[in-house]
Amino acid sequence: MSKTSSITQLVVIGASAGGIEALSSLVATLTADFPAPIVIAQHLDPRRLSHLPEILAPRSPLPIRLVETRGKLEAGVIYVVPSNRHVEITDHEVSVAEGGQGRVKPSVDLLFTSAARVFGEGLIAVILTGTGSDGAAGARAVKSQGGTVVIENPETAAYPGMPLSLAPTTVDIVANLDAIGPLLHDLLTKTPTAARGDADRQLRGLLEQLRETSGIDFASYKTPTIMRRLQRRIAATGAEDLGAYIRLLQRNPDEYQRLVNSFLIKVTEFFRDPELFTY
Numbered sequence: 001m002s003k004t005s006s007i008t009q010l011v012v013i014g015a016s017a018g019g020i021e022a023l024s025s026l027v028a029t030l031t032a033d034f035p036a037p038i039v040i041a042q043h044l045d046p047r048r049l050s051h052l053p054e055i056l057a058p059r060s061p062l063p064i065r066l067v068e069t070r071g072k073l074e075a076g077v078i079y080v081v082p083s084n085r086h087v088e089i090t091d092h093e094v095s096v097a098e099g100g101q102g103r104v105k106p107s108v109d110l111l112f113t114s115a116a117r118v119f120g121e122g123l124i125a126v127i128l129t130g131t132g133s134d135g136a137a138g139a140r141a142v143k144s145q146g147g148t149v150v151i152e153n154p155e156t157a158a159y160p161g162m163p164l165s166l167a168p169t170t171v172d173i174v175a176n177l178d179a180i181g182p183l184l185h186d187l188l189t190k191t192p193t194a195a196r197g198d199a200d201r202q203l204r205g206l207l208e209q210l211r212e213t214s215g216i217d218f219a220s221y222k223t224p225t226i227m228r229r230l231q232r233r234i235a236a237t238g239a240e241d242l243g244a245y246i247r248l249l250q251r252n253p254d255e256y257q258r259l260v261n262s263f264l265i266k267v268t269e270f271f272r273d274p275e276l277f278t279y
Contacts, residue, residue: 007073007092009036009122009188012115014108014138016043016130018158020055022177023128027060027078029181034062035188036124037073039094039115041106043130044083053080070095081106089115108162112138116145121228123147124187126180130162139170146225148172148187148232150180172262173236186235202242203227209249210263213256218263229262 015022019042044050053064056078064078065071071079073092081087085096087106096106112125112135125142127135129152139149150173154160157177175183203226204219211217218226230242237255239245249255 010119011038011124013040013126014135015128018129032061038078041108041111050083087111108135109138113141116141121146127151129157129159133165136165214260
């Protein structure tokens with residue numbers, strides 16, 4: 001990640017069939033003070049000029065830019081990728097290229113994967129309505145780097161194929177379309193810093209409860225990391241704060257496993273530690 005850039009958070013959105021209507025509804029729920037750039041990869045007919053920026057502009061409080069070659073990422077700006085180009089995030093810039101044959105353009109997987117390498121835990125990836133499975137592999141990359149994965153509720157999505165193509169363990173939050181915009185704002189702005197005072201006691205008590213219920217001791221994990229991932233579940237459940245979330249946990253024991261899953265980054269890769277394996 002570039003040390004000279006002030007951009008540390010990014011939202012990437014992938015959609016396919018039904019995506020124009022979904023994106024129009026989503027951008028209408030954003031606020032003018034949105035604190036991060038948004039990059040959209042929408043599957044469209046590559047033989048036709050994309051009019052997505054013109055379609056979204058009347059609904060969006062944020063400026064919308066069509067990425068023709070490359071551009072510097074700026075907070076509070078929505079970037080739209082042309083229908084006949086692939087998109088990649090490198091060094092806090094968004095760039096497009098024709099790419100190889102045989103892959104749908106723009107590739108949601110490529111967007112998510114490249115963004116995950118750069119932004120890590122500062123990335124939020126969103127899968128909206130669509131057919132096929134583009135985005136599933138990219139979402140796994142986002143998850144492996146500690147980012148957050150949000151999907152449109154398949155039960156209400158116009159085309160649930162893309163959201164349903166993600167494994168449940170990859171998904172952090174399932175949300176109805178009208179709730180995604182406010183949810184993104186909360187995830188970007190309400191991530192707590194190190195706990196203090198009562199919050200510190202609440203956190204230590206919560207970690208002890210997790211140790212008792214799951215057998216995993218998270219007390220040695222870095223507090224900022226724990227708090228960032230805890231905020232995902234607070235936002236996903238609609239709890240106002242940590243205290244409200246702890247009370248929700250007590251009423252809904254199933255939430256303990258969801259919280260554990262959000263703390264753990266599952267990377268399926270054999271022999272990640274060759275020296276340890278050899279030993």
